[in-house]
Each structure stands twice: as structure tokens, then as C-alpha cells.
Amino acid sequence: MNDFKLVVRNLLGSRSRFALTLVGITLGITSLVVMMSLGAGLRAQIDKQAADLGANLIVTPKGWCAYEQVKVLSGTQLPDAIPAEDLAAIEQLEGIRVLPYLTVGSAIDNEPVPVTGIRMDETVASKRWSLAEGEVPQAEEALEVLAGAAVADSFGLAVGDALTLRGATFTVAGVLEAAGTGDDGVLFIPLAAAQKVYETDGRISFAAVQVDDLDAVDLAAQRITDAANVAVVSDRQLLASVLSVVNTVSTTLRIIAAVAVLTAAFGIVNTMLMATFERRREIGIMKSIGSSNARIFRTFMAEAATYGVVGGLIGLAVGTGVSRLLTPLIAQNEFTAFVGGARVDAVPPLADMALILGGAVVVATLAGVYPAWRAARLTPVEAISYE
Amino acid sequence: MRVTLPAARGRRFAPFIALSALALSLSVLAGCAGGASADDAIGVNALTADPQAFSGEIAVVGVVQDVSADSSAITLIDLTEYETCGLTPCGGAGILPLFLPTSGTPAPSGALYEGSLPALEDQVVVTGTIRSAESGLYFDVERVDRGSATLMTKQR
Known part of the structure; x- marks a missing residue:
């Protein structure tokens, strides 16, 4: 054998x-x-998610821990801790483009859903989103929603549907194509409308910054911290964290x-x-x-x-x-x-x-x-x- | 050569099968014990982001951040915030005040409660309804559970 x-x-x-x-x-x-x-x-x-954020720098309130940095990537609720004056000071700087975010939340059928206030046209262009139906809300304080693909699918949202967020009635203006990121599960509303409805006095949660000259990212970060009382992390630092x-x-x-x-x-x-x-x-x-x-x-x-x-x-x-x-x-x-x-x-x-x-x-x-x-x-x- | 009859073969496996079934049952029971209601409950941060968006009776899971000096109220913070940052949350943390008097001045709903308050850092599931009063919205508590034990209920 x-x-x-x-x-x-x-x-x-x-x-x-x-x-x-x-x-x-x-x-x-x-x-x-x-x-x-x-x-x-x-x-x-x-x-x-980090690549999709499309930012070279992330502007955050000072003292954030890694847990909150995770939330930057997942679109979940964050404090509205960066005042309007700081945002304005950062936007005055040359050689950068600033995309502010206000991440809050609400619920549909007693199910919590993330809600994010954004500058619509700039963010849609930066993230290269595509629309599955409807259109991007145009007016700054429009009570209109751009729904992520997954949240729209979960709750059967379609263009024209009404949603109540913080007591205000919003209308679904558009539904995004699936992006394969956390954005699919978020309801996006105009930043000014979000600040008004959530009563944040012009504050935002964080800002994504794109730097024109990639060789001057560190200099841009320095200029931002000099101009405003905020912390700045690069996309690589955020990812590493x-x-x-x-x-x-x-x-x-x-x-x-x-x-x-x-x-x-x-x-x-x-x-x-x-x-x-x-x-x-x-x-x-x-x-x-x-x-x-x-x-x-x-x-x-x-x-x-x-x-x-x-x-x-x-x-x-x-x-x-x-x-x-x-x-x-x-x-x-x-x-x-x-x-x-x-x-x-x-x-x-x-x-x-x-x-x-x-x-x-x-x-x-x-x-x-x-x-x-x-x-x-x-x-x-x-x-x-x-x- | 030994010949084993089918019935005898089956009997040989019986203890093994019984032991496996017992082990599996214990595992399932252990997995089901505790935590199931916390998994279905809403987080404190989610509730405080837009309390008006929640209707009817809901269950909220949180950690006791504070107990009032007169033991008539507690505040809850989000479970995930507590697990990451302790009793002083990182930021963006809503806190949920709950009025649970057992005597004297009733809660905004007019209710008094029976039972004992949870302790600091206890993870609890609170069942109740969001209601409005003159001073604003409040959480009308029906029941406070810690694990499988009910700590407090409304007096009837």
C-alpha cells in the first residue's frame, strides 16, 4: 500500500x-x-470615502478626537462648532476653495437619518455626483432635499415627496445615483436652509478645503490656522488617524x-x-x-x-x-x-x-x-x- | 471484524448529539440575553438632533451622565459617545434630560414614578413619547430598563 x-x-x-x-x-x-x-x-x-471627500485639507474645531474624524467620512452628526466669522475668514484666503458642511440629523418613520447642509452646486460638482431623477436645489434657503440613493430607496422617496425636518416641510427635489459611499445614506439640504432650520446661527460642522497648488498644502494649512481659531488636518493625516x-x-x-x-x-x-x-x-x-x-x-x-x-x-x-x-x-x-x-x-x-x-x-x-x-x-x- | 448494527451506531452518536444541542441552545440563549432591546433603540444623539421627527412610543438607549441632587431627574448621553469619550462627550453630543420624580413635584407630564433611579454610567433603555409643554419638548417616560430589569415605571 x-x-x-x-x-x-x-x-x-x-x-x-x-x-x-x-x-x-x-x-x-x-x-x-x-x-x-x-x-x-x-x-x-x-x-x-476619503478620496470621495475631494479635499486636501479638512478644517475642524480644535480638540476633535479620531472618533469625530471618522464621522467626517461617514456623514453622521457632528457639532456645529465653527462660527460663521471663522468660515468667512478662511474663505477670504486666496488659492483655496472651501466647501462647508453642517452635519445634523432627523428621522423618517422613527428611523434616524443623517442630514447634511451643503452648498449645493459646488458640492455636487466637487463630488461629481450624478442625478438619478429630479434636479439640484438652487436657492440658498430652499426647503428642498437632495436624497442619497440608499436613503431614497429605503424610504421610497421620490421627487415631489414631502419631508418634515425640524418642524419645517421640505420637498424632495432630486435623488442621487448610488455613489458607493456613505453619501448614499444622507439627505442633503442647502446649507443656509440647514443653518436656519437647525438654528445654528451660521455655524458649520467642518469644511473641506481644496488647495490650488498641491505643493503649498502645508502653507495653506498654516494660513488657515492663522486666520481662524480652528484645527486643520490634511487628507492623509485624516486617513491615517x-x-x-x-x-x-x-x-x-x-x-x-x-x-x-x-x-x-x-x-x-x-x-x-x-x-x-x-x-x-x-x-x-x-x-x-x-x-x-x-x-x-x-x-x-x-x-x-x-x-x-x-x-x-x-x-x-x-x-x-x-x-x-x-x-x-x-x-x-x-x-x-x-x-x-x-x-x-x-x-x-x-x-x-x-x-x-x-x-x-x-x-x-x-x-x-x-x-x-x-x-x-x-x-x-x-x-x-x-x- | 466487528460489525456494528445501524441502531447501535445511532446510539453511539446520541450523547454527542445531545451535548451539541445543549451547547447550541446555551449559546443562543446567551446571545439573546440582554442587548437585544438596546440594538433596536434609538441613540440619544439621533433623538436630540430632531426630537419632533419621532412620534408615538419609542425606546431610547443611553448612558446616565448625571443624577440630580434630589434624585428626581437624570440626564442621558449617547452610548457611542460614552464608549468613545466617557462621560464628557467629544462634541455634538445631545443630552436627554429625564424627569423621574417618585414624590413631590410631578414630571411635566404630571406623572410620578415608582422604582429606583439608575446609577451614574448605567446603560439604560428608556421607553416613552416626545411631548410638548409650554417650556418646550420633553420626553414623557413610561419605563426605564437596565438590561432585562425594569428600574422605574409610571405610577398608575
């Missing part, structure tokens, strides 16, 4: 034990795939998944040790008819590696399917809403999948080292005499 057939026979000799051990490694790999998909999905969405939080979350998720894989590895050790114990007589007979220690060792290692290959492949398939199902469910808070709010590629890249499979094989093989060594060092007399 060749080695391959021997390995298959040994593994399938106890099918229930084979299946149960396989379930362990499969679950570990599944959880690793799901966690890596979520982490990668979050990072990809944040990159996209947000990603540092995401990376911490992602790393934590991977550690949890790695623990699951390690647990499965110990399951393999246990299974292989039991197999060594149960097959003493068989090992003894193999040695007495001339099998070398190396062959015994190889056989057991191959069995362990097979758990890694089969469990890894099944885990990859199941993990991909589970991450597709779980992603929308997990997006229940502002931070992970990126993932649920837009299409996320839940299939890990091929390179990552190869890495996961390779890792599974390595872990399973390493788990088999000790049992294989124990099996190989049995003497024929010891093995056969055991009853």
Missing part, C-alpha cells in the same frame, strides 16, 4: 473523529476569513480569529495523539516488516497536513459565504456603517486566500509534529506488546 492510500485509510478509519477534527480547523479558518474580509472591507471603504482606529479593530479581530485557529490546532494534536495510541500495534507491525522511523513520521505528518488542506479549503469557502451574509448585519453602528452602507467586496484577494490556506497547512502540520515523533520513536517490541 502506498503512502497516500495509507494516509487516506488512516484518516477515514474513524470518520466521526476525522469530521469533528475537521470542523475545528474549518471554524478557525472561517473566522479568520470573515475577520480579514471585514477588516479589508473597512479599510477599502475608508480609502474610498481613522485607519489607525480601524487597524486596531482589525488587529483585534485577527487575534480573536488566530485564537480560534490555535484552538483547532490543539484539536489536531489531540486527535493525532489518540491515533498514535490506537495504532500502536499497526505501527509495530509496520516497523517489524521494515518501515523506517522516517516513513512513520511522514505518514503522521501527512495526515496532520491533510486536515490543514481540507479544513483550509472548506474554511475559505464557508468563510467567504459567511462574510457576505454577515457584513450587512454587522454594520449596525456608525463606525462599521461604511461596510453595510455600500457594496463591499467580501471575497478576500487571491493572495490573502493563498496565505490563509498556507497558514492552515503550516499550523496543522506543526500540530502533527509531536504525535508523529511519538509514533516514530515507538520500538516494534513496545508497539506489538501493547494490548
Whole structure:
């Protein structure tokens, strides 16, 4: 009997034990795939959101933490803390274009919805939005809404529909095409109308600044902080700040998944040790008819590696399917809403999948080292005499 | 060669199946215990952004930021704000004042309550309705829950 057939026979000799051990490694790999998909999905969405913001600099109130910087990208409610005078002073500076945002909120059918006051034409042009229907509100204080694709779809909003925001009746003037970003879930209203209805006395939440001369971004940031009592972060700093939080979350998720894989590895050790114990007589007979220690060792290692290959492949398939199902469910808070709010590629890249499979094989093989060594060092007399 | 009859084979698996079913049931129960109502509730920031937009009875989840000296009122802050920034929120945080007197001057709704106030930093789910009074809008509380326990209800 060749080695391959021997390995298959040994593994399938106890099918229930084979299946149960396989379930362990499969679950570990599944959880690793799901966690890596979520982490990668979050990072990809944040990159996209940051690019979509179209700003070289973000002007914020002083003292914002990373949590509020995340909110800049997700369009959720932020304090109206930059006064009108500061905004006016910034807009006086040459060589920059300023897009102010006032992020507030409301509700439709008792479901909270984000609302953002913007300068309509400038923002639509800057973000390169397309209209699915209707038109962009024109008047500065028009009680009109430009609805994101997802929020319009969720609540069945169409042009001409009436909405009550802060007690004022707004009319849906237009619905945007899906952008694949957090903007899809937002109701946009003219900035002046938002400031009036939400009684912010001309204040805004933050401003996105585009700098004409990309070599002078740092100088522009300095000029802004000299002109107004605000903080300025570059788009790269904002991204780094947000990603540092995401990376911490992602790393934590991977550690949890790695623990699951390690647990499965110990399951393999246990299974292989039991197999060594149960097959003493068989090992003894193999040695007495001339099998070398190396062959015994190889056989057991191959069995362990097979758990890694089969469990890894099944885990990859199941993990991909589970991450597709779980992603929308997990997006229940502002931070992970990126993932649920837009299409996320839940299939890990091929390179990552190869890495996961390779890792599974390595872990399973390493788990088999000790049992294989124990099996190989049995003497024929010891093995056969055991009853 | 040992021959195992089908019935005997099934009996061999019975303990495993029973154990798996028990483990699964416990997992489901553990997952369902607590947190389910908080997941359905509205956040404090979302409510305070536009309280008039909410109608009928709603559930609001928040963390107790303050308890009044005479123990007749509490304020709630948003759960996510609390988890990120503690009792002093980063910014943009609405606070939700709740009037819960058990005796003496009633709440704006005219109600008195029975039970005990939640403690500072307790995560609670408050069920009630947004109503208007002369002084403005207020949250007319029906019930205050902490986890699976009901802490306060209106006196009937």
C-alpha cells in the first residue's frame, strides 16, 4: 500500500473523529476569513470615502478626537462648532476653495437619518455626483432635499415627496445615483436652509478645503490656522488617524480569529495523539516488516497536513459565504456603517486566500509534529506488546 | 471484524448529539440575553438632533451622565459617545434630560414614578413619547430598563 492510500485509510478509519477534527480547523479558518474580509472591507471603504471627500485639507474645531474624524467620512452628526466669522475668514484666503458642511440629523418613520447642509452646486460638482431623477436645489434657503440613493430607496422617496425636518416641510427635489459611499445614506439640504432650520446661527460642522497648488498644502494649512481659531488636518493625516482606529479593530479581530485557529490546532494534536495510541500495534507491525522511523513520521505528518488542506479549503469557502451574509448585519453602528452602507467586496484577494490556506497547512502540520515523533520513536517490541 | 448494527451506531452518536444541542441552545440563549432591546433603540444623539421627527412610543438607549441632587431627574448621553469619550462627550453630543420624580413635584407630564433611579454610567433603555409643554419638548417616560430589569415605571 502506498503512502497516500495509507494516509487516506488512516484518516477515514474513524470518520466521526476525522469530521469533528475537521470542523475545528474549518471554524478557525472561517473566522479568520470573515475577520480579514471585514477588516479589508473597512479599510477599502475608508480609502474610498476619503478620496470621495475631494479635499486636501479638512478644517475642524480644535480638540476633535479620531472618533469625530471618522464621522467626517461617514456623514453622521457632528457639532456645529465653527462660527460663521471663522468660515468667512478662511474663505477670504486666496488659492483655496472651501466647501462647508453642517452635519445634523432627523428621522423618517422613527428611523434616524443623517442630514447634511451643503452648498449645493459646488458640492455636487466637487463630488461629481450624478442625478438619478429630479434636479439640484438652487436657492440658498430652499426647503428642498437632495436624497442619497440608499436613503431614497429605503424610504421610497421620490421627487415631489414631502419631508418634515425640524418642524419645517421640505420637498424632495432630486435623488442621487448610488455613489458607493456613505453619501448614499444622507439627505442633503442647502446649507443656509440647514443653518436656519437647525438654528445654528451660521455655524458649520467642518469644511473641506481644496488647495490650488498641491505643493503649498502645508502653507495653506498654516494660513488657515492663522486666520481662524480652528484645527486643520490634511487628507492623509485624516486617513491615517481613522485607519489607525480601524487597524486596531482589525488587529483585534485577527487575534480573536488566530485564537480560534490555535484552538483547532490543539484539536489536531489531540486527535493525532489518540491515533498514535490506537495504532500502536499497526505501527509495530509496520516497523517489524521494515518501515523506517522516517516513513512513520511522514505518514503522521501527512495526515496532520491533510486536515490543514481540507479544513483550509472548506474554511475559505464557508468563510467567504459567511462574510457576505454577515457584513450587512454587522454594520449596525456608525463606525462599521461604511461596510453595510455600500457594496463591499467580501471575497478576500487571491493572495490573502493563498496565505490563509498556507497558514492552515503550516499550523496543522506543526500540530502533527509531536504525535508523529511519538509514533516514530515507538520500538516494534513496545508497539506489538501493547494490548 | 466487528460489525456494528445501524441502531447501535445511532446510539453511539446520541450523547454527542445531545451535548451539541445543549451547547447550541446555551449559546443562543446567551446571545439573546440582554442587548437585544438596546440594538433596536434609538441613540440619544439621533433623538436630540430632531426630537419632533419621532412620534408615538419609542425606546431610547443611553448612558446616565448625571443624577440630580434630589434624585428626581437624570440626564442621558449617547452610548457611542460614552464608549468613545466617557462621560464628557467629544462634541455634538445631545443630552436627554429625564424627569423621574417618585414624590413631590410631578414630571411635566404630571406623572410620578415608582422604582429606583439608575446609577451614574448605567446603560439604560428608556421607553416613552416626545411631548410638548409650554417650556418646550420633553420626553414623557413610561419605563426605564437596565438590561432585562425594569428600574422605574409610571405610577398608575
